[in-house]
Amino acid sequence: MEPYELITLLGPTASGKTPFAAALAARLDTEIISADSRQIYRSMDIGTGKDLADYVVNGKQIPYHLIDIHPPGYKYNLFEYQHDFFAAYQDIKSRGKLPVLCGGTGMYIEAVLKGYKLLDVPQNPPLRESLKQKSLEELEVILASYKVLHNKTDVDSAQRAIRAIEIEEYYRTKAPDVNEYDPLHSLIIGVDIDRELRRKKITRRLHARLEEGMVEEVKSILETGVQPEDLIYYGLEYKYLTQYIIGELTYDDMVSQLEIAIHQFAKRQMTWFRGMERRGHTIHWIDATLPTEDKIEITIKLLNNTY
Structure with a gap:
């Protein structure tokens, strides 16, 4: 079997993908390409869950790509993502490294794995x-x-x-025809998190982010001149917090509706990943509750076809 050209780590929100990816990248001395449709925006940090501290492993900064590349209010799209991804991918490969793609935006992931012409x-x-x-x-x-x-x-x-x-x-x-870019032979790892545990983590994380200043973050973006409808466009946290700030929702209604929306979002993510399997992608699911070192060892064995 030909060697893998990429490692892909995917999973629903709150499954712990990023710290796993960063630890794996540290072990393999490589770099991470984000597959998150919201983390490409600067200043949208708490609401998108960038958690940039996760990219520091044992005091070493793990290089990452396609995070903080556009200002809030910009309308990024799949066509741009595919081209930005392959630019980052070739850059990493030019240094002799095996890139790690990590995120939860299924369409972004599938577009680059299959090399769709968009x-x-x-x-x-x-x-x-x-x-x-x-x-x-x-x-x-x-x-x-x-x-x-x-x-x-x-x-x-x-x-x-x-x-x-x-x-x-x-x-x-x-x-269009498919395959503007060649499809990539990727090892695909899915972080498998129990539904109830996922729900608990989503709820806990939402309240933690509110305490960290997520409302203030959205207010500060609006104060720079970004229009409310442009933040609402991004959905989830930026939709509901903006509606609260401009007086369309009470605080309690905002929290309640946002929590429901995030749970629904995670469910849709899993539906997409299951669809990827039906469309021919092999996803190796790893239990989210395993210690990070165990996840890494399983991944390396799969990478070497010894698992």
Whole structure:
């Protein structure tokens, strides 16, 4: 069997991917490429769970890529991610290292593993106008009507749903061939966390982040001139905290609705990963509760085809 070109660590939110990836990268003397659709934004730190301290292992800074590369308010997309990923990937490979891809945005991960040829989809003003009065639930129904589905794991705001529909409508008539980039032969490790443990960690982490100043973080971004609708676009923490700050939600309603939304998001992530398996990806699931050293040893054995 040909050697692996990449190690991919994936899993739902709160599964402990980042410290595992950093420890593995330290052991292998390599670098990490993020596959998180929100961590690419600067200043959006607490809400996206960057936890940059996790990238320091035994006093050594583990190099990471595709974090903090655009300002808040920017509308990043899959087309850009794929090109940014391969630039980082080739950079790491040029130094003789085996890159580690780590994150929970399934569409980003699958796009680079399969090397999809993607199109830079322009805005469609007439389509946006026809959709702007529809609710998120109505937009999700429309999105589900397309045979080729956009990544729904991140679609939890009307703006994002409209953009997803816009993409699918464009691809309906201009669908590209696959493989602009070559597919990558990757060892894929999934961090398997029990549903109830995941729920407990999500709840505990949400309250910890609120205590760390997540509300103040969102306020400070808004004070720089970023429009509320542009933060709401990002969904989850930035959607609900912005709605609280501008007076659309009470604090208690914000916390309650956000907690439910994060649980739903984690469930959608797992649905995507299971779909990846059905689409031919082999994911080796490792128990999230194992000690980090055990996870690393299992990964290295899989890497060497001895597990």
